[in-house]
Amino acid sequence: MQFRVAIIGAGALGTFFACRLRQAGCPVTLIARGARLRTLQVDGLRFSDARGAVRQPCAFSDNASAAAQAALAILAVKSWQLDGALADLAPHLAPGAAVLTLQNGVDAPDITARALPGHPVLAGIVHGFFNLDPDGVVRHAGVAPRLIAGVHTGDGAAHLAQLRGALARTAMHCDMVADIKTELWRKMMLACAVGGLGAAYDRPAGWLRTEARAELIALLEEAAQVASAAGAKLGEADVAATLAFIDSFPPDATTSMQRDIVAGRPSEFDAQNGALKRWGRRLQVLMPVNERVLDVIAQRWDAHVSCEGAVK
Helix, strand or coil, X not given: CCCCEEEECCCHHHHHHHHHHHHCCCCEEEEXXXXXXXXXXXXXXXXXXXXXXXXXXXXXECCHHHHCXXXXXXXXXXXXXXXXXXXXXXXCCCCCCEEEECCCCCCHHHHHHHHCCCCCEEEEEEEEEEEECCCCCEEEEEEEEEEEEXXXXXXXXXXXXXXXXXXXXXXXXXXXXXXXXXXXXXXXXXXXXXXXXXXXXXXXXXXXXXXXXXXXXXXXXHHHHHHHHCCCCCCHHHHHHHHHHHHCCCCCCCCHHHHHHHHCCCCCCHHHHHHHHHHHHHHCCCCHHHHHHHHHHHHHCCCCECCCCCEC
């Protein structure tokens, strides 16, 4: 039986996974809207990396009902779009179908499990720098694409194994982990440090790790302390390993959150640095560097960051 996949969200990440899974021979439906849908219908999936450019045919729709036959639905929308995507998807998801969250932050799997009771929820973390260019091509550079995923709730191990097998056929690395909570917090630590500081200074990774290295380390440490208090298994060694990972980034690398904030678009800031603030308050962990990041971004970009950290 073919492994049918629906992907909700046709930005850089959704397009990347659609392209990879089509390369693996999986039937894929990519759900998109507006101008992006029209571009996809004309040009198909287009992806470019160091290995060259590829174009893949795919099924496209603007309606979540197109996910009705999928064994796996991948939520590739931004965190601020998640509630709407789940409301659209819920009436159409087939019994036994699983859902994979790819949002930054640590809250998306719980939000998804509450919205889709009875469906296995997988949580995933993606490493890699992806950008959707104005011409509709998704480009990747730098860190090799990698998915880390695990079962959050329900019986989703078989779905995860099928996904891993499909991605392996495209030479993409996929790690299946038992402790996905720790991995979500590990990515949160990375995203808050590089994305938050990057937006505060409007500087790329190369500048941050030299000119703002002390703050970068301090923010990593703050996030690790909150993660540990929340039950994740992160400590000093993980901070050091994450810093070494950041040191491997292309000097001009920026996060999508940083690019969105600088451009005045809705961003995942609330799901990352804002959520870190809320978790820290709940767990009584002081985070002076993260607080400064929140304040600087509100002032510099006139983002009107609320006391909860949400960009208005």
